[in-house]
Amino acid sequence: MIALPDPWLGPTEWQAVRLSMRVAFWATLLSLPFGVLTAYALARWRFPGRQVLNGLVHLPLILPPVVTGYLLLIAFGRRGPVGQVLESWFGIVLSFRWTGAALAAAVMSFPLMVRAIRLSIEAVDPRLEAAAATLGARPIWVFLTVTLPLALPGIVAGAILAFAKAVGEFGATITFVSNIPGQTQTIPSAIHALLQVPGGEDAAGRLVVIAVLIAMAALALSEFLGRRVARRVAGA
Amino acid sequence: MTLSVRLRHALPGFDLDIDFQVPPGLTVLFGPSGAGKTTVMNAVAGLLRPDEGRVALGDQVLTDTRTGLHLPPHRRRLGHVFQEGRLFPHLSVRRNLLYGRRFAPRGAKGPDLEQIVAMLGIGHLLERRPGALSGGERSRVALGRALLAGPRLILADEPLAALDEARKAEILPFFERLRDEGSIPILYVTHSVAEMRRLATTVVAIEGGRVTRTGPPPPADEAQDFEALWQALGPALAERLRDAPDGRLRLPLAGRQVTIGLDPPADRGMAQDPRLR
Structure with a gap:
C-alpha cells in the first residue's frame, strides 16, 4: 500500500456531499418566500410586535446552535406539538430525517437571508412605489412589479448566502437529526465523524476541500449574479 | 368635471388650511417653496391622509375625514406627473408608458400608445431604459405614462422644475396642448411666474398654507x-x-x-x- 492520500471520495463521503446539497437546496428554496415576506414586513410595515419579530428572526444567529437544534427537537420531534400535527395530518416526519436537516439549515440561515433581502427592499425608493399606485396598481401589484424586481439583486445574494450557510450548518443539525450516514450525515457532520476515528483524516481533508470549494463557488456566483441583476435593474 | 379640495393638515412649522376648486382647464397651484403645494397634491392623489377635509371629483368623494372615507391612490384614477419623473428604472420606456394601462378599467377610454408617442415625439426611445434618457425625455415619458393610464384628472407637481430653460420650452407646449384639448382638468403646481402665466386658466395662489388668491391669471x-x-x-x-x-x-x-x-x-x-x- 502506498501512503499517498486517496484523492477520490468514498461512497459515504459522496453521500454526505449529495445530501448536503439536497438539504441546502430545499432549505433555501422553501425558506425564500418566507424570507422575502419577513424582510418586506420588517422593511415597510409598522406594526406592534415588529421588534419582537425582528428579534425572533435573529435568534438563531445569537443562540448556541445546539440550543436551536434542541428547541427544534422539542417542537418538531415526533412527540413535539408541531411534529405530532405534521405527522398525523400530513404524514411528515422531520426528526432524524434529511427533511429535518433541511429545516434546521433553513432556520439557521434565515437571519442571513432576511438581512440581505431587507437591506435591498429598504433601498427601493418608496416614491417609485407611490408612482405605481397612482397609475392604478394595487399594493400586491406594486410589490410584484416594482419592489420585487428592484430588490432582486439583494434577494439573489440573500438566497446564495443562505445556501452556503445551509451547506455548512452543523450544531443545530446534529442535535435535531443526529448523524446517520446516508440519512442525515451532511458534509460537516461527516467531517466531524471522520475525525473521531483513527485514519479518518484523509477523508476528512477531502471533504474540507469540497466544503471550501462550495463556499467559494457560492460567493463567486452571488457576486456574478448580483452584478448582472443590478445592471439589468439599474437599466442603463 | 370639477375637483373640490378642502384640507386642514398640520405641517412642520405651519398648518395647511385651504379650500379651492379645480374647474375644467388648467389650474395652477401657485406659491413659493414650502407653501404646502406638494402636500395638497399628495392629499388629492391619496398618498397622504389629511388631518381633516374633503376631496371630491365631480360627485365622487375621494376623501372625507368626517365619514372616514379615504380612497387609496390606485382607485382614484388621477394621473400624477412627478417632478423627478419617477420612471421605473427596470422597465423599458414602452413598458413604463403601458404600466398603468393594465390597471385601467375596461370601459375607460384613454388615448392609445401611438397617439401619445406621436404627440410627445418619443417613438425612438421606446426600447430604451430610463437611465439612458435625458431630463427632457424623461419628463415627456412621465407625462405620457400618466396620460396612458386613462386618468380623469392630471396632477402635475412641478413637472419642469428639474429642467433647464431649453428643456422647459420643449415640454411646455405639451401642457398647453392638453389644456387646449380640454378633455381632462389639470392641476399644475409651480412656483414659476412664467409657467403660471403661460399655462393657467385659473390660478390658486397659496402661501404659508393658506389660499391667498383665486381667479384668472393676472394680466x-x-x-x-x-x-x-x-x-x-x-x-x-x-x-x-x-x-x-x-x-x-x-x-x-x-x-x-x-x-x-x-x-x-x-x-x-x-x-x-x-x-x-
Whole structure:
C-alpha cells in the first residue's frame, strides 16, 4: 500500500456531499418566500410586535446552535406539538430525517437571508412605489412589479448566502437529526465523524476541500449574479 | 368635471388650511417653496391622509375625514406627473408608458400608445431604459405614462422644475396642448411666474398654507413686472413693506410709478401676498 492520500471520495463521503446539497437546496428554496415576506414586513410595515419579530428572526444567529437544534427537537420531534400535527395530518416526519436537516439549515440561515433581502427592499425608493399606485396598481401589484424586481439583486445574494450557510450548518443539525450516514450525515457532520476515528483524516481533508470549494463557488456566483441583476435593474 | 379640495393638515412649522376648486382647464397651484403645494397634491392623489377635509371629483368623494372615507391612490384614477419623473428604472420606456394601462378599467377610454408617442415625439426611445434618457425625455415619458393610464384628472407637481430653460420650452407646449384639448382638468403646481402665466386658466395662489388668491391669471405686463421685481427684490421688499407706515410702497418700475401693497393687510405682520396695485 502506498501512503499517498486517496484523492477520490468514498461512497459515504459522496453521500454526505449529495445530501448536503439536497438539504441546502430545499432549505433555501422553501425558506425564500418566507424570507422575502419577513424582510418586506420588517422593511415597510409598522406594526406592534415588529421588534419582537425582528428579534425572533435573529435568534438563531445569537443562540448556541445546539440550543436551536434542541428547541427544534422539542417542537418538531415526533412527540413535539408541531411534529405530532405534521405527522398525523400530513404524514411528515422531520426528526432524524434529511427533511429535518433541511429545516434546521433553513432556520439557521434565515437571519442571513432576511438581512440581505431587507437591506435591498429598504433601498427601493418608496416614491417609485407611490408612482405605481397612482397609475392604478394595487399594493400586491406594486410589490410584484416594482419592489420585487428592484430588490432582486439583494434577494439573489440573500438566497446564495443562505445556501452556503445551509451547506455548512452543523450544531443545530446534529442535535435535531443526529448523524446517520446516508440519512442525515451532511458534509460537516461527516467531517466531524471522520475525525473521531483513527485514519479518518484523509477523508476528512477531502471533504474540507469540497466544503471550501462550495463556499467559494457560492460567493463567486452571488457576486456574478448580483452584478448582472443590478445592471439589468439599474437599466442603463 | 370639477375637483373640490378642502384640507386642514398640520405641517412642520405651519398648518395647511385651504379650500379651492379645480374647474375644467388648467389650474395652477401657485406659491413659493414650502407653501404646502406638494402636500395638497399628495392629499388629492391619496398618498397622504389629511388631518381633516374633503376631496371630491365631480360627485365622487375621494376623501372625507368626517365619514372616514379615504380612497387609496390606485382607485382614484388621477394621473400624477412627478417632478423627478419617477420612471421605473427596470422597465423599458414602452413598458413604463403601458404600466398603468393594465390597471385601467375596461370601459375607460384613454388615448392609445401611438397617439401619445406621436404627440410627445418619443417613438425612438421606446426600447430604451430610463437611465439612458435625458431630463427632457424623461419628463415627456412621465407625462405620457400618466396620460396612458386613462386618468380623469392630471396632477402635475412641478413637472419642469428639474429642467433647464431649453428643456422647459420643449415640454411646455405639451401642457398647453392638453389644456387646449380640454378633455381632462389639470392641476399644475409651480412656483414659476412664467409657467403660471403661460399655462393657467385659473390660478390658486397659496402661501404659508393658506389660499391667498383665486381667479384668472393676472394680466401679462403686470405679472412680468411682478416676476422681475419679486425675484430680484422679494425678501428686501417684504422687509420694507413691513416697515412702511401705510403698508404701501411706491416705486418706479419699467417707466411707471408702481404701488406695492400687502394682501392680507399689513397688521398680520407678514408679507403674505405682496400684490401690485
